[in-house]
Amino acid sequence: xxxxxxxxxxxxxxxxxxxxxxxxxxxxxxxxxxxxxxxxxxxxxxxxxxxxxxxxxxxxxxxxxxxxxxxxxxxxxxxxxxxxxxxxxxxxxxxxxxxxxxxxxxxxxxxxxxxxxxxxxxxxxxxx
Numbered sequence: 001x002x003x004x005x006x007x008x009x010x011x012x013x014x015x016x017x018x019x020x021x022x023x024x025x026x027x028x029x030x031x032x033x034x035x036x037x038x039x040x041x042x043x044x045x046x047x048x049x050x051x052x053x054x055x056x057x058x059x060x061x062x063x064x065x066x067x068x069x070x071x072x073x074x075x076x077x078x079x080x081x082x083x084x085x086x087x088x089x090x091x092x093x094x095x096x097x098x099x100x101x102x103x104x105x106x107x108x109x110x111x112x113x114x115x116x117x118x119x120x121x122x123x124x125x126x127x128x
Contacts, residue, residue: 011035011110014100019116024089026118028081028098038076038102038110044068045083048097048117068099076102093122 016031033041046068072081083090083098090096097117102110 011038011102011104011108013111014041014102014113017098017100017113017116019096019098019118021090021118021120022082024084024092024120026083026090026096026098028083028100028116029079030100030113032079033076033102035102035104035110036076037104039105040073040103041076041078042070042101042103042109043072043074043081043083044099044101045071046097047091047094068097073103090120092120095119 012034014030014033016029018029020027028043030041071083074081083096085091095117097115099115100113104110
């Protein structure tokens, strides 16, 4: 007896996501993406409590996962992104966490990258 079943192949995650703070902007960098047929990389952000996200290796990425919002998209050959909060800069005293995934033309999404978080400083001049 022959049985048929479906196998879902999920693309690998974006690797080595790093985040650093530059004034009130976050600079994200990552390694070159392995799958040449990916259409774009999608950047997600949320204000957070430095919660460690452990992505499920059996599920692909989804927008608004774990309370994250899409803040940008870049071509797959781009290896960085600057989050300036639409020109406003990141809010001081708030922690921000980031994820990145690859999106494909057929609607498929890769696994999520490892999440990375930064803490913004509260030490701003006080006008009195």
